[in-house]
Amino acid sequence: MSRNDLSARGLVRRYGGLTAVEDVNMDVPSGQITGLIGPNGAGKSTLFSLLTGVEQPDEGKVLLGQRNITRMSPDARSRRGLVQTFQVPSLFPSLTVADNLLVAAENRRRDYAGDLLGFRARGRSGALQIVDDVLASLRLEDIRESIAGTLPTGALRLVEFARALCARPDVLLLDEPASGLDAAETERFSALVRRIADDGVAILLVDHDVDLVFKVVDRVYAMVGGRVVAEGAPAAVRADPTVRSVYLAQGPLTSKNTGASPAGGPSGGGPPADSPPTGGPPAVAVSSGELR
């Protein structure tokens, strides 16, 4: 196991009577892009929070390399190289793009006292260098001095991604990075993620855009009802009957729910949260005249 791998062992998270994440094992190896898919409510977000440290698991542990980081706060994890992006871009709206990135680049050490007393020159130029490099590599130089709060959604995503890179991550956790991006932006983005992984960063990608996930990842985990129901190469997971029945659209609109559902029910976990009963009449149905 490499120093940079992120792994989860037997993670469990319960809310009251509901088990949101049930005994999940997962490996996010360096240099690879790992995908995580699942219908709404399958427990992806909860698992993601357990990995980033926003929430604590009831059982199980999270390892970064050999180190147990289960009880570490999100900022401590970040200083050790585990960096996340958010579903809703989380930039600092009043700062310029460059300052947003600079915050990430210069906070791997904590000693604020030194700064307060005026020893702030140390490491500054290094941080600026990182910011400039990242801006250049993502071709964001044009908006370097723009105030983050004024940027359009597409740019926000990219800048948040750039900011994550400035924290020099060993592991990058991306939560729906392509939502809100249009087709061209998504295209650019997936190429970018691949480039980062090739530099040896471990990447976990959670997204609804199945096309993006299957196109770009090396390995996929599919979650249903809090459990991992399938894992492996994209092609294998795509072919998995459970995944097909609960998650992927099964064909063009007109033929939906017309028996295309493969045999074999969910192989584990409770009933999927969002899937209508297969084979039966459409779950959403409006008869003519109800709506005038």
Added chain:
Amino acid sequence: MTANPAAIGDTHLAVDPNGAPTAEAGLPAVELRLENARAGYRTIEVLHGIDMAIPSGAVTALLGANGAGKSTTLRTIAGLIPLRGGSLTWRGEQITKMTTTNRAKRGLMLVPDERAVFATLSVRDNLQIIAEASGHPDITPALEAFPRLQERLSQRAGSMSGGERRMLALARALLARPSVLMVDELSLGLSPKVASELFAWLGTVADAGTTVILADQYTEEALALADMVYVLHRGEITFAGTPAELGASELLAASAS
């Protein structure tokens, strides 16, 4: 109560409320019209004078890249954003200055892209509120259309999954018996399967005679459903016509930034 004067399949003897005959027999009339509409946020103008005529009882799709002005158009029609210039007409009446509440009462119903349900309220209250506001305090039609909601009636809407919340949002709109149903980013954050189910449902809604306006990134699904397409680019309309007339170049323009 608002009722669509004609349903699809009937013979339409529609006359433009302004007096000009705009439709032949068998074709829907235009009741909702934006003329030279300009709107925006604070110091930024997003819509630079667009003209739009929404065919009644049909599906109109607004396409365009991020920031093209799709959401702004819908929010302007719903009254959330005031017009800075131009006019909005609904059934021959100038409603440019009308409040959001009154537009909703006249049957112009927007399902926004985010925060489309009352997260802290139960599913039942979510449905009840809109049913009462529209004067038909019976929520069974929504439960018949979306049986899944039946078992969640007393659950807080905010604790449901994204797909279920979307369903609830549409179910609410259904209870309002809208004349015009506007749906912003139907597919946002949904798994493809749920998204296509909801698109199909919208098709049946339009078949039942409701005017539907869709703004979506999911170009393919939206196009499959649409009768009329507007492509927006930076607050201007660059194409208006049927999906069949929409060429490859416009399609590319619609999806690229």
Added chain:
Amino acid sequence: MTSINLALTAISLGAIAALSGIGVLVTYRTNGVLNFAQGGIATLVAYVFREMVVEWGLPIWLAAVLALAVLSPGIGLLLERLVFRPLARRRASAAESLVASLGVLVLTLGMTAGIWGLGSRGDAPSIFPADTVKIGDTRVGVDALAELAMVAVFCIVLGILGAKTKFGRQVRAVVDDRQLAELSGVPADKVAAAGWALGTTMAGLTGILLAPQFRLTPYGLTLLVLETFAVVVAARLASLPVAVLTALGIAVAQSELKQVTLDGDAGTVLTVLQSNLFIVMLLVLLLVVPRLRELGNGDSGSTGSFSSRGAPPSGPVSRDEARRDVLGKLGGAALLMAPMTFAPADLRSAFMVPALALIFLSLVILTGYSGQLSLGVAGYAGLGSLFTLKLANGDLFGLPAVPGIWAMFIGAIMVAPIGLITGWPAIRRRGLVLALTTFAVGAVVSRFVFEQPDFASGLYVDPLELFGAELGDKAFYLFELFCLGLGLLVVRSLHHGRIGRALLAVRDHSEGAAAVGVDVRSLKLLAFTISSAVAGLGGALLTFSASSFSTDDFAPMQSLLWFTAVVVFGADSAAGAIIAAGFIVAIDVLAPAGSSILAVGILALSLGWLPGGLASAVRGGIAWVARVLADEFVPSAHTTHAAANRLARAGGAVPGMAGAAGATRHGAAGSSGTSGSGGSGGGIRIVLPAGAPRPTPLGETLLVAVANHTARSGLTLEMLPSARAGEADSAERQGLAGPRPHLPGVPVERGA
């Protein structure tokens, strides 16, 4: 007296506290605003009621009807329409609504104090007869029973209204998401107004019932109502029955305490507790209750909306900007030095300015830079003052007497650990809860320390000495400016560089900051610690400039007034803090007492229209004027179209219409309304519309200067895109786009 007797005497107070709590809850549950103005409104109505009965001789029933059915709901409707509806329309955060309600509080206080003065009155009439009824072997006042009955009725009616009716559902919908409620056809404005009217009526009722029980003073009654927030917190901002039971429980417990007597220090604490259980319970509950059921999506901590400026430039700054910066600072320093030339009496009045400014700076650090609400700053300031005096008097923990100046700095530093400890709750708290917690801390400190003779009596303020020489008035003022300078240095080092950026990151988005490694916890504590020390220094200076320690200077209400003033003048602006101090002192010197409160209140209400406070309104105004000037006369990269269009309209030939900015910039000389002003700006020319009067040489120079400024400092002007340019821009694009394809309005056939 027996326990039962004591309990029965407490019923009246408990019932009134319950009514007050119900009022606060109603406003919160219907509008999402934690109404700090509840106390101010209660006081105002109580004073008007007294005025009608005592001065005008109206019958009590008529006065009560006028006060409760006309005045109180009228205040609520007015507030909703003028203050809170604009805030709700732009989806202001809970923090902003909180500040607006503080503004209302300050305004009502100012009005009450302005009209009736700060003195106390003991002749407030009661709406109930003074009879008693015998229950068992105890006599209970009719008023207590009537109040209890009111509580029960309100509880039941509101409970049914909220849970079962259409109106209740609409209320919950509006408060959850006003915009969505409107989209659903719910008349949101009417629902919100009804909620406000009900809430302020309850406030008025509270005031009228409380007034006869205590002596009527503007500050006292207001604070009394604020203390009942304990009830609201116990109810976790939601449950009416819990609120009522807590109110009665605390009142009875406070009464029962009178049976107990203890000796020594414990006895002193007990004595204080016997009259201050509500405020103590407020603090305890805030620390114990795990979570309030706050409305909205938990973004109520965001103060970014009233402190919105970013970090100072991290890169090299142009020489012009640096020069302007230095000039501005020199100008400010000169203004601050001006009192040195004043007459001695006026100079003494000016003593307050640097002291207040330091206290305000501490709020800038906390609220403006790190985004944490603090309503307890008077507590830190008072402690700083107290420590300083005790040290100087040789009265603190047996320490030897320290010369005044050094005592001041040591005292300020001694406040820092207290700031650290009281900042601890802030790690996990924000928004409303943090605001209430800091308020409770300030109030408890005031009650248990400042108002206790053991601590705060027998303090004498010796004139300061430096190297054996006594400081005269001028020297003292200079010393104050020196301290202010120190404070500004601290603020500067907290605002610049890595710490500055990290703090702003925490303010803007603390989860996002944590995600990239910013140690949110340490930074929040750091801000609290430093801010409390700065406030302590300011407090010490305040006492020395007044030459005596006064409890009133550091009363809990001061914290609210000071916080409001800082937000109004720009929470993230050090200059704003100093200006605010100057403003308050100047008004208090020039106008009758209470005027500064009134002025701050009025300014605070304008926050609904001026997000970011006066400072950002002024900044925005300057940028706007510059932009309009630039748009009007100067063709630069982003105004090309506007200018070109105007020229085209004027009939002139326009070279390079299709775009190249450079072409217009240099080549418009041929058109009719051009007045070349030559090389001063690297080829920038002033283009005037045809028929416009020729500018004077001075005017021309001015225009060129603006043009240069526009062209160079692209950032600020580009950030505020020109509406005019946008309009012309699109108009032109329409023209270039040729005939529109497929104009809408064409009938469409629905595909099968």
